[in-house]
Amino acid sequence: MSASNTKNNTNISLKEHFAIVKHLTRWTLMVVPVAVAIGSMVALFLWLLTSAIHFRFDHKWLLFLLPVAGLVIHFIYQSVGKSSEKGNNLIMEEIHTAGGGIPKRMAPIIMITTVLTHLFGGSAGREGTAVQMGGSIAAMFGRWFKLEGLDMRMILTAGVAAGFGAVFGTPVTGAIFAMEVLTIGKIQYEALIPALIAAVIADLTVSAWHISHTQYHIAVLAKTPYFLDNFFHIDILLLGKVIIASAIFGLASYLFAGMVHEIKSICLKIFKSKWMIPVFGGLCIIAFTFINGKPDYLSLGVDAEYPGAITLPSAFNAGGADTWSWLWKTIYTSVTLATGFKGGEVTPLFYIGATLGNTLSSLFNAPVALFAALGFIAVFSGATNTPLACTFMGVELFGGEHVLLFAVACFTAYLFSGHSGIYSAQLIGVPKVFDAHFKDETSLTEANHRRGYMHQKLRKYLLLFSRKHDDKGKQNPHNQSD
Structure with missing residues (x-):
């Protein structure tokens, strides 16, 4: 290899690594404040949620006001919530294809309505709230940073990772979840660095606010002989x-x-x-x-x-x-x-x-x-x-x-x-079953519509079959048992 080629390869390598450092620095500077804000909001939400649940424990009569709480939640979304009611799906749609944007009010509205749901005994979770708060806050920062296109999608993905990782105390899961949940069978790796940074920082922020997560434990399994243990290292x-x-x-x-x-x-x-x-x-x-x-x-x-x-x-x-x-x-x-x-x-x-x-x-x-x-x-x-x-x-x-x-x-x-x-x-992205019947489905919405259509056709077929069977029985009364 000539000296000039070696020099060119060295320059290319230096440029590549300089671009990597620049990319990491840029996204770290943008994502850290976003993640701190999301982590703080998640910490506040978890504190409010725990307080609401234990307040209901002490005031069991609150369950009887659950229908009223549902009515209040409905009118909150009808009056000020608007597109926010689409929840997680709105954030995913914005990441797939930019549309009307994610409103700033999504974060406070979903936090308030979730606390109301739990205060009066509704059986729901907390991930949806954390993800929506993460997406809303990330979108707000994205507009402040004047991000567009791929950059906006990446910061939204980071917001989802931060919300999910912070609410459960699982930052690695949060980062992978944010990239994997968008498209079945494919992972959006372009958001890897922002998602991981955001999830870790948001989780650390929740810990800094002294909010703890539920701990689980699997007892060590007893060492006992198992089937074909001479050939396999697992049971x-x-x-x-x-x-x-x-x-x-x-x-x-x-x-x-x-x-x-x-x-x-x-x-x-x-x-x-x-x-x-x-x-x-x-x-x-x-x-x-x-x-x-x-x-x-x-x-x-x-x-x-x-x-x-x-x-x-x-x-x-x-x-x-x-x-x-x-x-x-x-x-x-x-x-x-x-x-x-x-x-x-x-x-x-x-x-x-x-x-x-x-x-x-x-x-x-x-x-x-x-x-x-x-x-x-x-x-x-x-x-x-x-x-x-x-x-x-x-x-x-x-x-x-x-x-x-x-x-x-x-x-x-x-x-x-x-x-x-x-x-x-x-x-x-990649269907779970490689069959002609599933090849045209591009989203779960289409899959649900097709499934509903097929269920309707099946019900009609069964009803038609039942009527024909009844008519046949009437025409041949001797075939009926006494």
Whole structure:
């Protein structure tokens, strides 16, 4: 190689690394103030949320005002919320294709309405609120920095990462989630640096405000001989149980996403005035609580209202959940969110997964805490279509000892949840099933419309078949039994 070529290669290398340093410096300077602001807002939100939940614990009569709270939330969004009501989907749409922008008022409105939902007992989460606050604050800073195009999309992605990472104390998960959730089957790596910086700084900011997160623990599994242990370094029998359980976790994700969509659709058809929908939802939650005779499925389900209550942490212990706790939480949360209350879906999904894992552990004779942890992350993976982020969440929350099982659970649940999910604005980059039927679906909205159309056709076919069968029976009365 000539001296001139060597010199040119050196210059190119120096330019490349100078560009890398410039890129890192620019985005660090922009993202740090954004992340500090988001982390501070998340800290305030978590403090208000905990205060509201414990206030309701001491004033149980507040549950009876849930329909009124739903009415207030409805009119807040009708009067000042406007496009903010689209929530997480609005942020995802803005990242995909810039449109009308994300309003500044989204952050305070979603925080206030989420606290109202939990104060009066609505079964919702907190991730949606944190993500929307993150997106709104990031958009505001983006306008101040005069960002456009790819830069604006990157700072919005960083805002999502900061909100998610800060609210759960999982910064790596937050960064990967923000990049993975946008498009099924693809990860938007262009936002890697801003997302990771934002998630870490926001999480540190929450800690600086002395806000702590719930700690979980999986007990060390006893060292016992297992099937074919001379040939494999993992318990093949346990792995088989995990795969079967994870398929069930994926179906639970599918059920949850489908119920929210169907309940919302049915309510819009039944009620001519939209303000009646949250009132109906609040009345349903009150009725469900009377049927159960206990308040365990209200609100987040993390803190215990009374000794022996079924909570997310209790699901990690034997006997810490009822057989159908996961289904009741699915019903409560589906009704709450589908009828207009605010918050998010992720913490209820954790609860659904952990309690379902608790139930399956007794059926499969498997470790309770391990299966609760697998359900915790796998149901979330199936509902959000983010298996990689959820695998990292397992490591951040429960340690890395069982990372193989975490990955198996998350990717299996992701597959079995089908083309469904809680975020209708998700695009389908790579379909889960390589079949001609799915090739034209470009988003979960299209998938839901097609699924609804197919369900209608199936119902019509079954009705037609039933009528033909009845007519045939009438024409041949001798074929009928006495």
